[in-house]
Amino acid sequence: MQKIRTYIFDLDGVIVDTAKYHFQAWKKSAEELGIEFTKDSNELLKGVSRIRSLEIILELGNKKISDAEFDRILNEKNKNYLSYIEKMDASEILPGVLDALKWIKNEGGKIVLGSASKNAKPILEKVGLMEYFDAIVDGNDVSKVKPDPEVFLLGAERTNSKPEECLVFEDAIAGIQAANNAGMLSIGIGEKEVLKEADYVFADFTQISKEFLEKLENN
Ligand code: B16
Ligand code: MG
Numbered sequence: 602m603q604k605i606r607t608y609i610f611d612l613d614g615v616i617v618d619t620a621k622y623h624f625q626a627w628k629k630s631a632e633e634l635g636i637e638f639t640k641d642s643n644e645l646l647k648g649v650s651r652i653r654s655l656e657i658i659l660e661l662g663n664k665k666i667s668d669a670e671f672d673r674i675l676n677e678k679n680k681n682y683l684s685y686i687e688k689m690d691a692s693e694i695l696p697g698v699l700d701a702l703k704w705i706k707n708e709g710g711k712i713v714l715g716s717a718s719k720n721a722k723p724i725l726e727k728v729g730l731m732e733y734f735d736a737i738v739d740g741n742d743v744s745k746v747k748p749d750p751e752v753f754l755l756g757a758e759r760t761n762s763k764p765e766e767c768l769v770f771e772d773a774i775a776g777i778q779a780a781n782n783a784g785m786l787s788i789g790i791g792e793k794e795v796l797k798e799a800d801y802v803f804a805d806f807t808q809i810s811k812e813f814l815e816k817l818e819n820n
Contacts, residue, residue, distance in 0.1 A: 605786065605817040607762040608705050609753055612716035612739075613647070614772030615790050617693050617728060619718075620647060622685035627658065630678045636662030648773025650717050650746045651675060679720075686720060689727040697806025702733045704811060708818060711735045713756040715769065717747060736760050747775040750783030757783070768817060774798070786817070
């Protein structure tokens, strides 16, 4: 195995828990459409693009709508979602993340964001983490969604890294698959039973020791 030099972070569910805001905003849209939307259904939307998320909700409710209505709901949902984002601050950074970012910077590693979200930059700004990132690849930069490796391969390219020098932190199954498809080391953040395909899984960043990261770096 190559030494790890570049650390790619997913955003939602890895750096911050914005899934709860996506849930509230999607629930409102689903209710308008007369579709029941539960926390379990919300799991299906993690790591998935905005357009695909609405398609899934419509499939759940067995409902068809016009293209104009589809676009209107997407816009409404994003407006609602942004009203939650507006209130975010550094207290919403998930435990252990800031320490990990500082450690990587101190070691001279590259830090990259690899997210499906088109709102990634405003969120990083709100929580005050922008300065840590050497490159940001988000939903505005890619045409293919995870599990396609495009988002992570572009992150490698923008930091002149080879895929085998990159490690990806991801909370979604599709994201782990995207990292594996990119030929990168995949680290799942969440439950082992769910993220079975990851090379390693940790409940959160407080469980990732510096010794573990040092080993990957000095391999
Ligand atoms: P937006 P990630 C993903 O972010 C979320 O997990 C997913 O639930 C969301 O639908 C997607 O971003 C698009 O977000 O509506 O803000 O463009 O986990 O890839 O950082
Ligand atoms: Mg995620």
